[in-house]
Amino acid sequence: MTAQVTRTLMRTVFIDTMIDAVATDSRVALVTADISSWSFDDLRAEYPERVINVGIREQAMIGIAGGLALTGHRPVAHTYTPFLIERPFEQIKICLNHQDVGAVLVSIGGSYDDLPRGRTHQAPGDVALLDTLPGWTVHVPGHEDEVEPLLRKALAGDDRVYLRLSDKVHSEPVPLSGEFTVLRQGGAGVVVAVGPVLDDVLAATAALDVTVLYASTIRPFDRAGLRRAAGAARANVVLVEPYLRGTSAPEVAEALADVPHRLLALGTRRDQEVRAYGKAADHDRLHGIDAESLAGSISEFLG
Template sequence: MSATLALPTTMREAFLWAAADAIDDPAADDRVVLVLADISAGDDPIPALAARHPDRVLNVGIREQLMVGVAGGLALAGFRPIVHSYAPFAVERPYEQLKLDLGHQGSGAVLVSIGASYDVGSGGRTHQAPEDVGVIDTLPGWTVHVPGHPEEADRLVRDAVAGEGLVYVRLSEATNAAPHHGAGLVTVQQGRDGVVVAVGRTLDTVLEAVASSGRDLTVLYTTTPRPFDAVGLRAAVEALAPEHAAAPTVTMVEPYLAGTSARVVAEALDDRPHRQVMLGTHREESHRYGTRADHDAAHGLDVEGIGGRLWSS
């Protein structure tokens, strides 16, 4: 990031400046191209970046399928495209292009979304995508990052751009108070009675809910739910008290569709009895508007909702 810029206060700002650095830095990878469909095209530092590099910042207008198709073509030509929009426009609308123009063709790209499940709660269902990680999970070969802090977003975007393959980075306006760095599942709190896995911005809420539940629980944190850290989960289970490690309860708290990670938890513990508690957004669609906090409460993803499930589990 430019030394003249204050540290970003949102994940979206962190992403935009990381993308700008990747294009601006003469020592960086000159394959990087940013492909937009109007979203964030007018946000700093993108207009000035586009003026400096008109061949490496492409705004296709409100044409999300074209956005991904263009990225697929650029990837086949040897570029490293960064593709960006709101989650429903980046994942759900161009799903066929993600499957064919990127996956089927064996191309690499970095897909970065904003909006998360319901950051734009007042915008209604058009701007909500709690199903996005589940949709990406139907496609092979994708790495999925769900940062919980702007510093994490900055690091994950930069690493993804410098790397290879297909990467989905899911950004949110909600953040934890502090970043937690580390690969896979990071142990935040050690307990004896069970394991709770917090994904991205849910960590602070989970820690408060665990404290309110009175349970002695291990809390693991991840910004990378795919590929899932099966080795880390097994290690956490084996560190529980013997009576709990034999048939552990694993609670996943994800800021998207509940049950999205049920498959990978089952695969990680396929040789031992275990109980899964899957917390996330409900499958039933809500027709109510409101703030992100209102939606968290409605989906049981606030302290009271998570704490109640932990206490009863």
């Protein structure tokens, strides 16, 4: 499966679900900032008051979402990751959090899916940035079949939800729950795989005696699930996230506050500005989150 096909499948699930949701639930509204807006042209013609494209005005998009929430709607805002989280962050802070209203933010592009467009379309720090605000649920699906149920659940609520879509998917969907899913059990350590890094984690740990936990929902963090997997004795924990390295390290520390433990946090690098283009697989290697690099790092950590 090529990256383009994978992206089309992931995006199509979101688009199809939103078309149905707007048509069947008068509470649901959609605000876009040009990205994917053409996919909703017919829907916008039928429901112009609830399907709005603001153009390249991402701050206005979040402001409008906040206003829709104040009038009783369930707004969904959608665009590329950096334009959804980083550019309008002040509006997220004020129009959603400070006003204490809910919305569903749905991004595409992951950390670095659209490499030909350069650094402007990359946002590995998105989840870490949202962590500075209270009350956010963060879903990081790793397979296209996980997208619709997570989105449907978000649409049914009133809280603040971030759904982070990416091109990269793992080979098989994992049954969803709000808790970490145990895929393997072992005695040498616990490896937490978040969303689309799962296949690389499974390949990297195939010969290791470790427990592998899978997370498609990373906020709230399943502290109880990690504690069960780690046990009461000294624990070795490896955290593999498809965004900024160490984003969930404070959550691990809170979960195991009274358990002696060691943590290896893996994800996109913090120590340098990446100016390369290339392909996503090249960036996975650069950041050390491809299967071969993960195998080396985890094996060395476990000793």
